Amino acid sequence: MKTAPFDYVRADSVADALAALGSADDARVLAGGQSLLPVMALRLATPELLVDISRCPELRTYRREDGVLTVGAAVPVRTLELDPAVGGAHPLLVRTLRLVAHPEIRARGTLCGSLAHADPAAELPALLLATDGEVEVAGPDGPRRVAAADLFTGPFGTALGEGELVVSARLPLPAPAARWAVDEVSRRPGDFALAGVVCGLELDGAGRCSSARVVLFGVAGTPVRAAGAEQLLLGERVTGAVLDAAAAAAFDGVEVVGDEVHASADYRRRAGRALVRRALAAVAEDRS
Amino acid sequence: MTRDPVRVTLRVNGRPETGWAEPRTTLADFLRQELGLTGTHVGCEQGVCGACTVVLDGAAVRSCLVFAVQADGCAVETVEGLAGEGAPGREAVHPLQTAFREASAVQCGFCTPGFLMTALVALRERDDWDRAALRERLGGNLCRCTGYQTVVDAVLAAAPEVRALEGEGGRR
Structure with a gap:
């Protein structure tokens, strides 16, 4: 279907964009458009105004500084994926990006756009949560930072307020001692995940787990920490039995959402446990 | 701010082309309806099928997921540019x-x-x-x-x- 008509403004700066966003009751930010256009084509969204930030020079940059990769809101993820410097600094990011849709989508789609869209089956919100990232937000009440743990409030829901704009995402670079894996179950490469996991472990000198992070996606209304699994890993040697127990507990307290089209809640839970087991083993054996 | 048609200029298969597009006109529809380049096919109109793939500033993209106004000033390659007389070093068929x-x-x-x-x-x-x-x-x-x-x-x-x-x- 064609989208409903809308007004269009191309913003040349963040200040421009904020002014435009404040000028209409139902304005939406357009960056890569790879989530927004399908939603508009399905007429699930019929915004009055689109504010195009894709050519804002200040949003088209990314930089590594003090152990954090900061990515502007107009940077297509394919640019990050193909930059050897990004791959060297944050290999987990590049591995995650390769699971996102297809190269043709990644050529336009942005990291910040995926975070603001907050699809519960998307990989990048889970990565942000797993690595304690945050977004920098500009808005009518000034700039602020929102941590991943506070950002995702529900399916396609975020803590962003009226007239606010994500200007960048801040991704802490993984600690050298940490090992990470990302994996998902999908019908075909490029499809949304039916269940996915981002997990990371740090082991101390004695081989015991000093830090554990397990984040599930595609299984609930938002990406979610598998606290049950994390607790069983902490302080333990990562033996097969420990990994079995952690995977079995990964869905404790997680409200799994299924649907009749793609996969039931039961399928997602069972596939998810197997996936967590596999990903943790890859991390523990450092073959992620 | 406008929802009226605006002027869009592209470089298509090496040639400058200009037309008019409402903000909601996709690049796919602009190529087909405004420029008459119907080689680009429109299938699902929601980024799933890939039939409308064109090359935009060197990258393959879904032309149904780009508004024509967003592509203003960009270089586009379509299937029509693959072959034909006048294309240097090219036969009638790519x-x-x-x-x-x-x-x-x-x-x-x-x-x-x-x-x-x-x-x-x-x-x-x-x-x-x-x-x-x-x-x-x-x-x-x-x-x-x-x-x-x-x-x-x-x-x-x-x-x-x-x-x-x-x-x-x-x-x-």
Whole structure:
């Protein structure tokens, strides 16, 4: 279907964009458009105004500084994926990006756009949560930072307020001692995940787990920490039995959402446990 | 701010083209309806099928997921630019098109322009594709006829000639 008509403004700066966003009751930010256009084509969204930030020079940059990769809101993820410097600094990011849709989508789609869209089956919100990232937000009440743990409030829901704009995402670079894996179950490469996991472990000198992070996606209304699994890993040697127990507990307290089209809640839970087991083993054996 | 048609200028297959587009007009519809370049096919209109794939500033993209106004000032390559007289170093048919014909990678032909443009970019990216990696690289394009085997055959077969052609400055 064609989208409903809308007004269009191309913003040349963040200040421009904020002014435009404040000028209409139902304005939406357009960056890569790879989530927004399908939603508009399905007429699930019929915004009055689109504010195009894709050519804002200040949003088209990314930089590594003090152990954090900061990515502007107009940077297509394919640019990050193909930059050897990004791959060297944050290999987990590049591995995650390769699971996102297809190269043709990644050529336009942005990291910040995926975070603001907050699809519960998307990989990048889970990565942000797993690595304690945050977004920098500009808005009518000034700039602020929102941590991943506070950002995702529900399916396609975020803590962003009226007239606010994500200007960048801040991704802490993984600690050298940490090992990470990302994996998902999908019908075909490029499809949304039916269940996915981002997990990371740090082991101390004695081989015991000093830090554990397990984040599930595609299984609930938002990406979610598998606290049950994390607790069983902490302080333990990562033996097969420990990994079995952690995977079995990964869905404790997680409200799994299924649907009749793609996969039931039961399928997602069972596939998810197997996936967590596999990903943790890859991390523990450092073959992620 | 406007929802009235605005002027959009593109460089399409090396030639400057200008037309008018409402903000909601996609690049796919602009190419087809305003510029008369109907080789780009519109399938799902929601970014799923890949039939509308074109090359925008060097990257393969879904032209149904780009508004024409967003592409203003950009360079676009469409299936019409693959072959024809006037294209330096080009025969009437591009080697990819020849390979598709010879491998029977075309049945109804609806998906073919999208596959050709994705394949063109894939072969620019690297020339050492193995079958499995190429299948995944082409995975964003749907074909409901061929079963894909012959499409992959065709792209692999065309690779050396396409690389040679691109190396001669065939890219525009």
